Amino acid sequence: MASVTLDAVRKVYPGGTEAVTPTTLTIRDGEFLVLVGPSGCGKSTLLRMIAGLEDITEGELRIGDRIVNDVDPADRDIAMVFQNYALYPHMTVRRNIGYGLRNRGASAGEIARKVDEAAAMLNLRDYLDRKPSQLSGGQRQRIAMGRAIVRDPALFLFDEPLSNLDAKLRGQMRIEIRALQRRLGTTSIYVTHDQVEAMTMADRIVVLNGGRVEQVGTPAEIYHAPASTFVASFMGAPPMNLLTGRFESGAIRLDHGPALRAAPGGRSGPITIGIRPEDVRLGEGDHVFDVDLVEELGAHRLLHGRLGDQHFTAHVLKDMPVREGRQPIALPDAALALFDAQSGQRL
Amino acid sequence: MADMTHDTLAAAGPARPARRRLRLSTIGDHAILIAGALLMVAPLLMLVQMSTVPDAEIMRTGPSLAIGDRLWPNVRAALTESMSFSGRNTGLAMFRNSMILGLGFAVGKIVVAMMAAYAIVYFRLRFATLAFWAIFTTLLLPLEVRIVPSYEITQRLGLLNTWTGLIVPLIASATATFFFRQFFMSVPEELVEAARIDGAGPVKFFVDILVPLSRTMIAAMFIIMFVYGWNQYLWPTMIVTEDDRITLVQGIKQITQGLEGGQIPEYGRSNILAILAVLPPVLVVLFFQRWFVKGLTETDK
Amino acid sequence: MKRAAFDQKWFPVLLLLPQLSIICLFFYWPAWQALRSSFYLEDPFGFGSTFVGFENYLRLFRSGEYMQTAWFTLVFSLSVTFLSLAIALLLAVKADGVLRGAKTYRTLLMWVYAVAPPVAGFLALILFNQRWGPLTEFFRAFGWDFRIRLDYFDTAFAMIAVSVWKQIPVNFIFFLSGLQSIPKAVREAALIDNRSAVSRFWTVTFPLLAPTGFFLLIINITYSLFDTFGTIDTILRNNPGDQPITLTYQVYLDGFRGQDIGGSSAQSVVLMVVVLALTIVQFRMVERRIHYT
Structure with missing residues (x-):
C-alpha cells in the first residue's frame, strides 16, 4: 500500500517534444485513479514514467516516502497490466504468473501457494498448465491480472488493459477489476481513452489533454462541473452540447436565439454555453429545437437537430412522446455551464 | 417456369466442355511437374544405380x-x-570433418549473431548506429571477392589447417545478425517492459524469454547455415591442405582426379562419397522443410 | 532500438565484441588489403612492392584473356539466371495450381537446394562423359559430338546446364512462396474478371510476382558469379587450360596460383564494384516493392 506523489513531473523527448508538462498530483493510498484523454495526450507517458519504463526529465516522483526517479522498475514495488497483456508466449500460465516471484528469489513452495491463490481469485485454476495462446482474450486478460496481483505490490498500473476485448467482455472485466481492487485495497493507476471506463471505475479521474492536466476530480465532479470545454466534450456520451453565445445588455443570449438568463456582473462579448443533453426539457420553453433525427436506444432516445443554426442533441427517457420537426424546448438556468469562448475555461 | 428451364439448359451447355478442358489442363500440369521432379531427382538416382x-x-x-x-x-x-x-x-573421416565445419559454422554464426543483434536492438548504445552500419556493410561483399587477402591474413595469423581458420572467417558476414535483428524488432515492446517489471535483467531476459521466443527462428537459421557451411568449397580448398582436415565437399575434387587415373576408375566408391556429401544437408532440408522454407524466404528478403 | 532499452554500458559492448572483431579481422582488413594492393605491384620473390597507380587495372582491361573471361562470365550469368528463373517459375505456377500431390512435388523439386556445387560439377562429368555419358549419347543421336573439357562451347554448355539445375530449387521456393502470398480475394476477383487463364497469369499473377522476380534476379547473378566456383572447378578438374572460367575463378587463379597479387586484387575490386552496383539496384527494387503493396 502506498500513496504516489508527482511533484512537477515533466517529460521532454530527445526530439524536443514535450509529452507531459510539469504535473503535480497525489494519488492517495488505496485509491483507484484513472488517467483519461485522447491518444497522444500524455497519459501513457505519465504511467510509464511512474513504472520506470520512461525517464523523468524533470520533477520528483515518490512512491510512499521514497523518491523513485532513478529506481529500476523491478525495484519500485509495482505491477503493470499491459494493453496487449505482454504474456510470455512460451511459458505456461503458471510460469507466467510466477515469473516475477521467481526472479525475486521466492521459494518454490511460496511461488506455488501464491500462484494458486491468485489463480483461484481469477478463476484460472483449470488453465494453469496451458500456454497463453490456447486461451481466450478474457482469460489472457486474467493471466495478466494474476501476474500483477501475485506479487502483492504497493501499486498497480494498468495501461488500457481492456482495449483488446470485445464490448461485452470489456463491461464484465471492468467490474471484475474494480471489485478485485476494492478487495485488495491496492493503490491503482489506470490509463484509458474510454470515458465510460473512466467514469465507472474511478475514485478520481484525471483528464489529460496535450500533455496537460485539464481537471482532477471524482466522476460526478468531472461530469457535472467540467472545468473546460475539452472536459465537457470528452466526458459523457453523447457529449455536452456546446453552443456559442454572447453577453448582451446584462443577459446571456444564444447566437440567433432568445435570451437565456441574466448575466453575472457587467460582462460583454462572446461566450460558450454548455448543457448536457439530458438536462434539456422538451415541450416547454421559448427555444425552438428543429429535430431531424430520432435515435432509438431502448431505455432512452436521442434527438438530433438544430437549435438556431447550431447542432444540438437532446436525451429523453423512453416514455416521453417524441417527433421530428420544430418543437419548443427549455434550457434550465441551473443546468447551464458557461465557458470562456477563447480559453475554453469555465467561468 | 419454361423460361427458367431454358436458362438452366443454356447455362449447362457451355459449362460441360469447360469442365473437360479443365481436366485436360490438370493432366498437363501434372505432366510438367513430373518432368520437373524427374529432372531434379534423376541425377541422384543415376549415382545410386552406378554404385550398385x-x-x-x-x-x-x-x-x-x-x-x-x-x-x-x-x-x-x-x-x-x-x-x-x-x-x-x-569417407568417415571426411564426414566427420564436414560435420565439424557445418555444425561449427552454424552454431558459431548463430551465437555471434544473436549476441550482436541483442546488443543492437535492446540497448541504448552511443555508437549503435556506427556498429549497425559496420556490421551490415558486410552483407554487401561476399567472401569470394576478398578471398586472396583473407587467405593471407589467415596465414599471417597462423590459422592455416585449423578449424578456427576454416570456420571463423566464414562467419564474417552479417546475414544471421540482420535476420535476428529483424526478428527482435518484431517482438512486442511490452514483453521486455513486463520482464523488467518482473525483475528480469538483460541476461535473464535473454535466456528466459528472448531465446525461447526465437526457437523457430534459430531452427530455421540453423538449417540454412548448416547447409551453407557443409557445402563450402573455395575457402576450405584454400585453407585446408592436410588430408586429415579435408571435408567431403572438398574431397569431390580428389574423387574426380582419381577417376582420371590409369586403372579402372572406381565409380562405385566415388559415387557413394558424392552421395554421402549431399545426404546430410538434403536430409536436414527435407526433414525440417517447413522451418527451412520459412527461414529462407524470410531471411533473404 | 526498443523504447524501454536496457541501460547497461559495458554489457552490450561485450555482446558486440565477437561480431565486431570477426568482421574487422576478416572483412574490413582483407577488403582494405584488396583495395590497397590493387594499386601496387608486388615483387614475385617477396621483396616489397611498388605503387603503380591504375597500372594493374589497365593491364586487366588490355588483357585479351581477362576480357574473354569477363565475356564468358556475363553470358554464363545471364544464361543461368534466365533459364533457372524461367523453369522455376513454370514449375512454381504448376505446383501452386495442382490440388493433389502439391506437397510431394514441392519436396521433390526443392531438395537439390542442399546439394553442394562441386557435386553438381561431378554430375556434369558423369552425364557428359565422353564415352558413355547419357547426355553425350543423347546429343550424339542428333549428330552433336559432345566433348566436355576439350571443346570450349561444350564445356560452357555443361557448366550452364548443371548450374541451372542446381539453382532451380531456390527460385522455385521463392516463386512458390510469392504465389502463395497473393491474397485469395485477388485471385478470385481475377477469376471473375478474366476468362482466360493465360491472360490472367500475365495480367495479374505475373505483375504481382515481379518484386520476387527482381529480388531473385540479383540472387541468381550473385550465385552465378560466386557460388558456381565449386561446380566449375570440379568440371575443370582443377586444370582449366583454355576452357571457360568465370571472373571469380580468374581471381583465384591469378592470386592464389599465379601469385599476381596486384592483378588479382584489381580483379577483386572490379568484382566488388559489380556486387555493390547489384546491391544498390536491389535496394532500389526493394524500395520500389514497398510501393507495390
Whole structure:
C-alpha cells in the first residue's frame, strides 16, 4: 500500500517534444485513479514514467516516502497490466504468473501457494498448465491480472488493459477489476481513452489533454462541473452540447436565439454555453429545437437537430412522446455551464 | 417456369466442355511437374544405380537401368578406405570433418549473431548506429571477392589447417545478425517492459524469454547455415591442405582426379562419397522443410 | 532500438565484441588489403612492392584473356539466371495450381537446394562423359559430338546446364512462396474478371510476382558469379587450360596460383564494384516493392 506523489513531473523527448508538462498530483493510498484523454495526450507517458519504463526529465516522483526517479522498475514495488497483456508466449500460465516471484528469489513452495491463490481469485485454476495462446482474450486478460496481483505490490498500473476485448467482455472485466481492487485495497493507476471506463471505475479521474492536466476530480465532479470545454466534450456520451453565445445588455443570449438568463456582473462579448443533453426539457420553453433525427436506444432516445443554426442533441427517457420537426424546448438556468469562448475555461 | 428451364439448359451447355478442358489442363500440369521432379531427382538416382554395379561394367555401358549387388562393398570401401596415400581421408573421416565445419559454422554464426543483434536492438548504445552500419556493410561483399587477402591474413595469423581458420572467417558476414535483428524488432515492446517489471535483467531476459521466443527462428537459421557451411568449397580448398582436415565437399575434387587415373576408375566408391556429401544437408532440408522454407524466404528478403 | 532499452554500458559492448572483431579481422582488413594492393605491384620473390597507380587495372582491361573471361562470365550469368528463373517459375505456377500431390512435388523439386556445387560439377562429368555419358549419347543421336573439357562451347554448355539445375530449387521456393502470398480475394476477383487463364497469369499473377522476380534476379547473378566456383572447378578438374572460367575463378587463379597479387586484387575490386552496383539496384527494387503493396 502506498500513496504516489508527482511533484512537477515533466517529460521532454530527445526530439524536443514535450509529452507531459510539469504535473503535480497525489494519488492517495488505496485509491483507484484513472488517467483519461485522447491518444497522444500524455497519459501513457505519465504511467510509464511512474513504472520506470520512461525517464523523468524533470520533477520528483515518490512512491510512499521514497523518491523513485532513478529506481529500476523491478525495484519500485509495482505491477503493470499491459494493453496487449505482454504474456510470455512460451511459458505456461503458471510460469507466467510466477515469473516475477521467481526472479525475486521466492521459494518454490511460496511461488506455488501464491500462484494458486491468485489463480483461484481469477478463476484460472483449470488453465494453469496451458500456454497463453490456447486461451481466450478474457482469460489472457486474467493471466495478466494474476501476474500483477501475485506479487502483492504497493501499486498497480494498468495501461488500457481492456482495449483488446470485445464490448461485452470489456463491461464484465471492468467490474471484475474494480471489485478485485476494492478487495485488495491496492493503490491503482489506470490509463484509458474510454470515458465510460473512466467514469465507472474511478475514485478520481484525471483528464489529460496535450500533455496537460485539464481537471482532477471524482466522476460526478468531472461530469457535472467540467472545468473546460475539452472536459465537457470528452466526458459523457453523447457529449455536452456546446453552443456559442454572447453577453448582451446584462443577459446571456444564444447566437440567433432568445435570451437565456441574466448575466453575472457587467460582462460583454462572446461566450460558450454548455448543457448536457439530458438536462434539456422538451415541450416547454421559448427555444425552438428543429429535430431531424430520432435515435432509438431502448431505455432512452436521442434527438438530433438544430437549435438556431447550431447542432444540438437532446436525451429523453423512453416514455416521453417524441417527433421530428420544430418543437419548443427549455434550457434550465441551473443546468447551464458557461465557458470562456477563447480559453475554453469555465467561468 | 419454361423460361427458367431454358436458362438452366443454356447455362449447362457451355459449362460441360469447360469442365473437360479443365481436366485436360490438370493432366498437363501434372505432366510438367513430373518432368520437373524427374529432372531434379534423376541425377541422384543415376549415382545410386552406378554404385550398385561393378566398375568394369560402367566402363563399358555407363549408367543404365540395371541394379547390381555392389552397393554394400562400395559403401564399405567409401567409408573406410582412404582416397590418398596418407590414409587419413577415409569417407568417415571426411564426414566427420564436414560435420565439424557445418555444425561449427552454424552454431558459431548463430551465437555471434544473436549476441550482436541483442546488443543492437535492446540497448541504448552511443555508437549503435556506427556498429549497425559496420556490421551490415558486410552483407554487401561476399567472401569470394576478398578471398586472396583473407587467405593471407589467415596465414599471417597462423590459422592455416585449423578449424578456427576454416570456420571463423566464414562467419564474417552479417546475414544471421540482420535476420535476428529483424526478428527482435518484431517482438512486442511490452514483453521486455513486463520482464523488467518482473525483475528480469538483460541476461535473464535473454535466456528466459528472448531465446525461447526465437526457437523457430534459430531452427530455421540453423538449417540454412548448416547447409551453407557443409557445402563450402573455395575457402576450405584454400585453407585446408592436410588430408586429415579435408571435408567431403572438398574431397569431390580428389574423387574426380582419381577417376582420371590409369586403372579402372572406381565409380562405385566415388559415387557413394558424392552421395554421402549431399545426404546430410538434403536430409536436414527435407526433414525440417517447413522451418527451412520459412527461414529462407524470410531471411533473404 | 526498443523504447524501454536496457541501460547497461559495458554489457552490450561485450555482446558486440565477437561480431565486431570477426568482421574487422576478416572483412574490413582483407577488403582494405584488396583495395590497397590493387594499386601496387608486388615483387614475385617477396621483396616489397611498388605503387603503380591504375597500372594493374589497365593491364586487366588490355588483357585479351581477362576480357574473354569477363565475356564468358556475363553470358554464363545471364544464361543461368534466365533459364533457372524461367523453369522455376513454370514449375512454381504448376505446383501452386495442382490440388493433389502439391506437397510431394514441392519436396521433390526443392531438395537439390542442399546439394553442394562441386557435386553438381561431378554430375556434369558423369552425364557428359565422353564415352558413355547419357547426355553425350543423347546429343550424339542428333549428330552433336559432345566433348566436355576439350571443346570450349561444350564445356560452357555443361557448366550452364548443371548450374541451372542446381539453382532451380531456390527460385522455385521463392516463386512458390510469392504465389502463395497473393491474397485469395485477388485471385478470385481475377477469376471473375478474366476468362482466360493465360491472360490472367500475365495480367495479374505475373505483375504481382515481379518484386520476387527482381529480388531473385540479383540472387541468381550473385550465385552465378560466386557460388558456381565449386561446380566449375570440379568440371575443370582443377586444370582449366583454355576452357571457360568465370571472373571469380580468374581471381583465384591469378592470386592464389599465379601469385599476381596486384592483378588479382584489381580483379577483386572490379568484382566488388559489380556486387555493390547489384546491391544498390536491389535496394532500389526493394524500395520500389514497398510501393507495390
